[in-house]
Amino acid sequence: MHTDTQDAPAGRETLLGYRVGTELSAAASFGAHFSPGRLVQLSLEHLTLHLESRTVPRKGQAASVVVGEGERWATALDAEVIGVNDARPEVSLRFVAPPLDAGRRIVGLLESLRDNGLLLTPETRPVWREQIDRADRVARICEALASRQARGVLRTQDGQRVEVTASFFEPLQDMFGWRLHGALPPGPFTVEAFGYSSVVHLQGEAARVEGDLLVMPVPTSIVRFRHRWLRRTQASPSCTLDFDHPLWPQVHVSRGLLDVSYEGLSFLTEPGEDLMYPGLRLPVVEVALDGHAPVRLRAEVRNISSTPNGRRCGVCVRPLDAEGARAWRALVEAQAHPTTKVEGDWNDSTWKLFERSGYFRLPGKEPVKFTSLREQFDQTQDKLQENPRLGYRVVRPAEDGMEATLSVLKPYAGSWMAHQLARYQPANSRSTAREALRDIYLRGYEPTQADPEVKWFFAYCEANVRWVRYTKFDFATWYAHTGQTCLVPFRLMEGEVDGTWTAPAGIELDTPTAEERARFFEKVATSRPEAYREALDLVPERFDLSATRTGWGEAGLSRERELVVARHEGKAVALAVFESAQPGLNLFNVLDGVRLVPLEEDSRPEVQDAFVALLGRAAEWYRARDRKVFVHYVEGTCVEYAERVSLADLGDGKLWVMSARLLPEFLEHLCESTTPRAA
Numbered sequence: 001m002h003t004d005t006q007d008a009p010a011g012r013e014t015l016l017g018y019r020v021g022t023e024l025s026a027a028a029s030f031g032a033h034f035s036p037g038r039l040v041q042l043s044l045e046h047l048t049l050h051l052e053s054r055t056v057p058r059k060g061q062a063a064s065v066v067v068g069e070g071e072r073w074a075t076a077l078d079a080e081v082i083g084v085n086d087a088r089p090e091v092s093l094r095f096v097a098p099p100l101d102a103g104r105r106i107v108g109l110l111e112s113l114r115d116n117g118l119l120l121t122p123e124t125r126p127v128w129r130e131q132i133d134r135a136d137r138v139a140r141i142c143e144a145l146a147s148r149q150a151r152g153v154l155r156t157q158d159g160q161r162v163e164v165t166a167s168f169f170e171p172l173q174d175m176f177g178w179r180l181h182g183a184l185p186p187g188p189f190t191v192e193a194f195g196y197s198s199v200v201h202l203q204g205e206a207a208r209v210e211g212d213l214l215v216m217p218v219p220t221s222i223v224r225f226r227h228r229w230l231r232r233t234q235a236s237p238s239c240t241l242d243f244d245h246p247l248w249p250q251v252h253v254s255r256g257l258l259d260v261s262y263e264g265l266s267f268l269t270e271p272g273e274d275l276m277y278p279g280l281r282l283p284v285v286e287v288a289l290d291g292h293a294p295v296r297l298r299a300e301v302r303n304i305s306s307t308p309n310g311r312r313c314g315v316c317v318r319p320l321d322a323e324g325a326r327a328w329r330a331l332v333e334a335q336a337h338p339t340t341k342v343e344g345d346w347n348d349s350t351w352k353l354f355e356r357s358g359y360f361r362l363p364g365k366e367p368v369k370f371t372s373l374r375e376q377f378d379q380t381q382d383k384l385q386e387n388p389r390l391g392y393r394v395v396r397p398a399e400d401g402m403e404a405t406l407s408v409l410k411p412y413a414g415s416w417m418a419h420q421l422a423r424y425q426p427a428n429s430r431s432t433a434r435e436a437l438r439d440i441y442l443r444g445y446e447p448t449q450a451d452p453e454v455k456w457f458f459a460y461c462e463a464n465v466r467w468v469r470y471t472k473f474d475f476a477t478w479y480a481h482t483g484q485t486c487l488v489p490f491r492l493m494e495g496e497v498d499g500t501w502t503a504p505a506g507i508e509l510d511t512p513t514a515e516e517r518a519r520f521f522e523k524v525a526t527s528r529p530e531a532y533r534e535a536l537d538l539v540p541e542r543f544d545l546s547a548t549r550t551g552w553g554e555a556g557l558s559r560e561r562e563l564v565v566a567r568h569e570g571k572a573v574a575l576a577v578f579e580s581a582q583p584g585l586n587l588f589n590v591l592d593g594v595r596l597v598p599l600e601e602d603s604r605p606e607v608q609d610a611f612v613a614l615l616g617r618a619a620e621w622y623r624a625r626d627r628k629v630f631v632h633y634v635e636g637t638c639v640e641y642a643e644r645v646s647l648a649d650l651g652d653g654k655l656w657v658m659s660a661r662l663l664p665e666f667l668e669h670l671c672e673s674t675t676p677r678a679a
Helices: 100-115 135-147 322-336 347-357 367-385 433-450 466-482 514-527 530-535 546-554 605-624 660-674
Strands: 018-020 025-030 033-042 046-051 062-067 075-085 090-095 128-132 151-156 161-170 175-180 189-194 199-203 208-210 213-216 222-226 240-244 252-260 264-269 281-289 292-307 310-319 391-398 401-412 415-423 456-462 485-496 507-510 559-568 571-581 593-598 629-634 647-659
Touching (some): 018 100, 033 100, 062 090, 128 135, 128 660, 135 222, 135 660, 222 660, 264 292, 281 310, 281 322, 292 322, 310 322, 347 367, 347 391, 367 391, 391 433, 401 433, 401 546, 415 433, 433 660, 456 466, 456 530, 456 660, 466 647, 485 530, 485 605, 507 605, 514 559, 530 647, 546 559, 593 605, 605 629
Antiparallel strands (some): 018 033, 025 033, 025 062, 033 046, 075 090, 151 161, 161 175, 175 213, 189 199, 199 222, 208 213, 264 310, 281 292, 292 310, 391 401, 401 415, 456 647, 485 629, 485 647, 507 559, 559 571, 571 593
16 A cells, blocks of 8 residues: 655755754865855765855766864765856765764764754644634534643743643633643743644633643633654654664664654654664665564655754655565554454454344344355455455454444545444453544554555445534535535335346436536536545446556456446436445445436426436346345435335434545544543
8 A cells, every 4th residue: 555666856966964053164165176164064975065166066076075174073085066056156975985083073963953943844743734613623622622631732922831731621611721840931822732633722811820730711612733643652662763873884783662653653763873864765664563574665854853852854654565564564563553454354242243233234134134244255355455555344253252343445546445344342341432432543543644645435324323423524524615525315225137127118228428428427426526526436437447457357357337227218317327346345335326417407207207217227237237126325305216116114324424534534534533531
């Protein structure tokens, strides 16, 4: 699920090392020309000088450089010109085989500049900023912070800080309490509370101190910041990093990790020993964790920052190959999601959970109807085990099997579908229902962030399940105005292919012409939200599912789609989309579905006749593919046709769609929604 490239980013030299915010002298000689200057940027492999002389060297020219001329850290090095800016004038040089001792002196210089605030480290800008004003949502966030006693920092405008912990939330008394771990500094302040993967800012207005508690009014507005898309999780004490320095192989670095994610990690570094700097590329590093084989990765240092415990080195990583990508994902998830699993033979336990939880007794169904699907279910799950890029099953094990499961599938080019959620709480379970649901949802959704193609998430949801309303439906409502979510109601109907199907007179069924296909896409564009169309590939460029069919076919899984037109007196009045997927993928056949799209007012008799005829053709289409049933999503307002055909009513539902850009916010919302309430 990782993309991989060895190409260097444009202008990499601008990212190397640090820009220097002081008048530090340096000089370079280019043959017979000596050019004093001012140091602009410095790393252990290059530097940039602002030249006092107007003599500009050429690219590739050899040079000798003295950094910190006349200072105690003066260092003379051989170099080569790699870039020239005539306008400033500035020249960038790469050191040629710098000795280890010179590298350590440069590190000493950089650390001295850092300690004196003279390194211009890049400003970290949040990738997400959101102001939240809805009273119900603000209350949920505050309640979750207090219930899990979230850590935070109280920060004044002049930079003073005190650590705090959320203590209680009493909305009826207009009180939000924080335990102070130090004296309250004078002046206005902001409380920064740490969420699941974000920081929430609350203005400290009208606050008062009661003993060691800071009591604030319930905020009317909060601001949420996020500084990275992928959450970092705390690393296990046994998780370590080892590598040889690429410039000085005799320097071996071995450190325990602070945190890990699908695309990065961090560790505490000793600058004088490890010789790290931003932009340093590490061709091969090895990460080890007890119980897992070591994983080899390619890495690049992104930043080095100061913390109370020392210098923190942040690194982005990429697996060397597909096998390494899978091993790295397993190592990260073992630490990020220790209570859940995705690998292993869980077919029998999953089936028993479906039986216990009542999953087979959902509206319109009974357990006996699923017995014949067991073999197909097992075979399909086994294929997905070998192809997690297409889908996977999350389980939360229990002593006698499992207590919760959720499956995630990629049935369209850039869309992932969550389905087959089931939970049954064992009598001796120490966890709550909320904790079980939180764990499997986080494990189900988070790995999709590593898919470079991910754009949408969707789910076919029962309309009247409290958990779904509280999580998915509320979230979609909050962001509907952005166009990045939608909720489309439908009624799920099921047809048996061997049932009685009529063929109304005067209706001709055929493959649509190019003009009729164009009318279909125009109609869908005017009658369905953009999120719906894009997530379900109901757009011209992806309608045939060619990329999806290829990927699924390589895994031994089937996927099809066909468009059929119904004409009345030679005029197209309706079209139907038939879809099928590998038997056993979803036990309710939600991907073996029919969508009807009218081109005329759907209450017209000829349109209703067309719908009846199209459903009859659907029965033939699915029968030819050895299906026994198919489903139909009733999305129209006039449903007289549904009463004329052999369809079983499976109940009301809603199609939930969300942009992948909102996934971090949705996961944050899930954590807030599943936080056990304070006693």
